[in-house]
Amino acid sequence: MFGPQVAVGQTQDTGLLLEAFDVQLFRQSSETTVAKLGKHLADLSIRGLNLTEPSVLTRAARALMTREKEHIAGYDEEKLAAIIDLYVSTGIQVHSPGYMGRQFSGTVPLAGVIDFVSSVVNxxxxxxxxxxxxxxxxxxxxxxxxxxxxxxxxxxxxxxxxxxxxxxxxxxxxxxxxxxxxxxxxxxxxxxxxxxxxxxxxxxxxxxxxxxxxxxxxxxxxxxxxxxxxxxxxxxxxxxxxxxxxxxxxxxxxxxxxxxxxxxxxxxxxxxxxxxxxxxxxxxxxxxxxxxxxxxxxxxxxxxxxxxxxxxxxxxxxxxxxxxxxxxxxxxxxxxxxxxxxxxxxxxxxxxxxxxxxxxxxxxxxxxxxxxxxxxxxxxxxxxxxGRALFAEKIEYLCALARSAHRMLLAEPDFETAHYPESNILCFRYRPGELSREETHRLQVAVRDRVKHRGNFFISKVDIDGVAALRVVLMNHLITHEHFRMLLTEIRTVGRDVYQRAVKGQG
Incomplete structure (x- = not known):
C-alpha cells in the first residue's frame, strides 16, 4: 500500500484521501500510463477507426467504475491500465498511417509531456x-x-x-x-x-x-x-x-x-x-x-x-x-x-x-x-x-505527399480528382462507370462508410458543388505513397461491391 499510514484519530477515508495525492503513487500511476502510451506510439500498424456501439462502450466504461458509494475507494492499478486501454483503443488513431480522415493532428510526443505537466501544476x-x-x-x-x-x-x-x-x-x-x-x-x-x-x-x-x-x-x-x-x-x-x-x-x-x-x-x-x-x-x-x-x-x-x-x-x-x-x-x-x-x-x-x-x-x-x-x-x-525546422519539414512533406497522391489519382481511370491540393487536403471520387450526379453522390457516401467500418483506414467525405467526394487529410509524416496506394485498393474493393449492389441493383 502506498501513501501514509492512517494515524490515531484519522479515519480510513482520510488515509485514502491522502493516498490519492501521494507522490509515490503518482510516480507509479505515471509509469503505468507512460508504458501504455509508449506501446501505443510504437504501434505502426495500419488501422482506422474501431467504431464501438455507444451502448457497448457505455457498459465497458461503467464496468470500470467503483461500486463503493459511501467511502473513498482505494487505488487499483489494473483498473487504471484498463481505463487507459479503453481510452486509447476507442478513439481516432492519429499516429497510424491508416488515419487520413480529419484535421486533428498526431502530436509530437514531447508536446504531450508538456501538456501532462500543465495538467498537474494547473x-x-x-x-x-x-x-x-x-x-x-x-x-x-x-x-x-x-x-x-x-x-x-x-x-x-x-x-x-x-x-x-x-x-x-x-x-x-x-x-x-x-x-x-x-x-x-x-x-x-x-x-x-x-x-x-x-x-x-x-x-x-x-x-x-x-x-x-x-x-x-x-x-x-x-x-x-x-x-x-x-x-x-x-x-x-x-x-x-x-x-x-x-x-x-x-x-x-x-x-x-x-x-x-x-x-x-x-x-x-x-x-x-x-x-x-x-x-x-x-x-x-x-x-x-x-x-x-x-x-x-x-x-x-x-x-x-x-x-x-x-x-x-x-x-x-x-x-x-x-x-x-x-x-x-x-x-x-x-x-x-x-x-x-x-x-x-x-x-x-x-x-x-x-x-x-x-x-x-x-x-x-x-x-x-x-x-x-x-x-x-x-x-x-x-x-x-x-526550432522552426521541425514544423516546416513535416508540413512540406505532407503537402508534397498530397500533390504526389493527386498525380497518382490522375493515372487511375476509375478515379477523378475534385481539385488540385494547395495543402495536405485532397478530395477525389471513385467512379467505376457512367453515373449520374445522384448516383455518384450516393456511391461516395457508401464507400466512405464501408471503408470506415472495415477499420483499416479512416477517411472523411465532403460535398463539392453538391456532389459528395472522398476526402483525405494527411496529418501523419509516417504516411507514404504506398499507404495511399493501399487506400485506393481498399476503396476500389469496396466500391466495386457497392456499385454493383446499390447502384446497379444487383445481388
Whole structure:
C-alpha cells in the first residue's frame, strides 16, 4: 500500500484521501500510463477507426467504475491500465498511417509531456499572476510567429483561445465593435432605420463563421456569400458586384472573412487581392487560417498566404499543422488597440484597478475565457527545443505527399480528382462507370462508410458543388505513397461491391 499510514484519530477515508495525492503513487500511476502510451506510439500498424456501439462502450466504461458509494475507494492499478486501454483503443488513431480522415493532428510526443505537466501544476493562463511562464511565452511565440506574418512588432498582438471557432468569434466581435461602435451597448437598436450590419464570406467558409453571425446578433440572413472560382477560392473578379448588390439591399458589410486553407479542400483565398478590396470599402479583413496559417513557417509554402500582412486579424490553429495537443489556437491582431475592442466588461474580482508590468500580460479581458488552459506551453516547448525546422519539414512533406497522391489519382481511370491540393487536403471520387450526379453522390457516401467500418483506414467525405467526394487529410509524416496506394485498393474493393449492389441493383 502506498501513501501514509492512517494515524490515531484519522479515519480510513482520510488515509485514502491522502493516498490519492501521494507522490509515490503518482510516480507509479505515471509509469503505468507512460508504458501504455509508449506501446501505443510504437504501434505502426495500419488501422482506422474501431467504431464501438455507444451502448457497448457505455457498459465497458461503467464496468470500470467503483461500486463503493459511501467511502473513498482505494487505488487499483489494473483498473487504471484498463481505463487507459479503453481510452486509447476507442478513439481516432492519429499516429497510424491508416488515419487520413480529419484535421486533428498526431502530436509530437514531447508536446504531450508538456501538456501532462500543465495538467498537474494547473496554472490557468488568463492572468499573469496565475500562470506566469505561459503568459510570458505567449508573448514570445507571438513575436516568433509574427516574423512570418510581417506586422509592426510594436503594434500587433496575439492571444490564445480554445479553438478556431472561438478565435473567429472573438475576431468578428472586435471587427463589429470597431466598425459599429454603438453595437456593444445598444445592440441592433443602435442601427434601427439604418443599413443592417453584414459579414461577407466565401461560399465555402467554415460553419463557425455562420454561427458567429447568430451569436453576435448580426443574423445569418445578413451573411453575404461570395462566389468561388474553379479552385474553390473566393473569385475576386465577382466580389465587388456582390458587395454592391448587398449595399443596394440595405446591408453594410463591416467584415470580410477569407480562408487560408478551407476545411473542405484546403483552398487559399487570394488574400492580397481581397485586402485591397476591403481597404477601399473600409471593411475589416479577417483571415481564418485555422488550418493553413501554419504554412507561413515554410519558406517553400509561405506564398500561399501572400498579402497576409494586410489583414486585420488572423486565426491560426497550432493543434492542426503545428502538431500540438488540442486545443491551441492563436488569434493575431494587426492593431492591438483594436483587438481590445472585442470585450468591454469590468469585474473587480479579476481585473486590477491599477495596471502594472504584470497585469499588462493578462489576456482575461481579451477573450471569452476567464479560466484558460496554458495551451501555449506545448507549442513553445517544441519551438524552444527543436526550432522552426521541425514544423516546416513535416508540413512540406505532407503537402508534397498530397500533390504526389493527386498525380497518382490522375493515372487511375476509375478515379477523378475534385481539385488540385494547395495543402495536405485532397478530395477525389471513385467512379467505376457512367453515373449520374445522384448516383455518384450516393456511391461516395457508401464507400466512405464501408471503408470506415472495415477499420483499416479512416477517411472523411465532403460535398463539392453538391456532389459528395472522398476526402483525405494527411496529418501523419509516417504516411507514404504506398499507404495511399493501399487506400485506393481498399476503396476500389469496396466500391466495386457497392456499385454493383446499390447502384446497379444487383445481388
Amino acid at each position: 496554472q490557468p493562463s488568463s492572468f499573469y499572476e496565475a500562470g506566469q511562464l505561459p503568459n510570458v511565452v505567449e508573448r514570445i511565440m507571438a513575436d516568433e510567429l509574427n516574423q512570418f506574418i510581417g506586422w509592426d512588432p510594436d503594434r500587433f498582438s496575439m492571444i490564445t483561445t480554445s479553438g478556431g471557432s472561438l478565435a473567429n468569434l472573438t475576431a468578428i466581435l472586435a471587427a463589429r465593435n470597431d466598425r459599429l461602435p454603438g453595437f456593444w451597448l445598444e445592440g441592433g437598436a443602435a442601427y434601427r432605420g439604418r443599413a443592417l450590419p453584414a459579414i461577407a464570406v466565401g461560399d465555402d467558409v467554415h460553419y463557425s463563421v455562420s454561427r458567429t453571425a447568430g451569436i453576435t446578433g448580426i443574423g445569418e440572413h445578413q451573411i453575404v456569400r461570395l462566389p468561388l472560382n474553379r479552385r474553390q477560392q473566393i473569385d475576386t473578379a465577382r466580389v465587388a458586384p456582390v458587395l454592391d448588390t448587398a449595399e443596394r439591399r440595405g446591408l453594410k458589410v463591416f467584415c470580410l472573412v477569407a480562408s487560408a486553407g478551407t476545411t473542405s479542400v484546403g483552398a487559399f483565398d487570394p488574400i492580397d487581392d481581397l485586402a485591397g478590396l476591403a481597404a477601399e470599402r473600409g471593411i475589416w479583413l479577417h483571415v481564418d487560417g485555422a488550418h493553413g496559417a501554419s504554412l507561413l513557417v515554410s519558406d517553400k509554402l509561405r506564398r500561399r498566404l501572400r498579402g497576409i500582412e494586410k489583414a486585420d486579424s488572423l486565426t491560426w490553429d497550432a493543434h492542426k499543422m503545428m502538431f500540438t495537443p488540442a486545443p491551441c489556437t492563436l488569434l493575431f491582431y494587426r492593431d492591438k488597440e483594436k483587438g481590445l475592442n472585442a470585450f468591454k466588461q469590468r469585474a473587480s474580482y479579476v481585473f486590477d484597478e491599477d495596471p502594472d508590468v504584470f497585469t499588462a500580460l493578462d489576456s482575461g479581458g481579451k477573450t471569452i475565457e476567464c479560466t484558460k488552459r496554458p495551451m501555449i506551453m506545448p507549442l513553445w516547448a517544441l519551438w524552444a527545443m527543436y
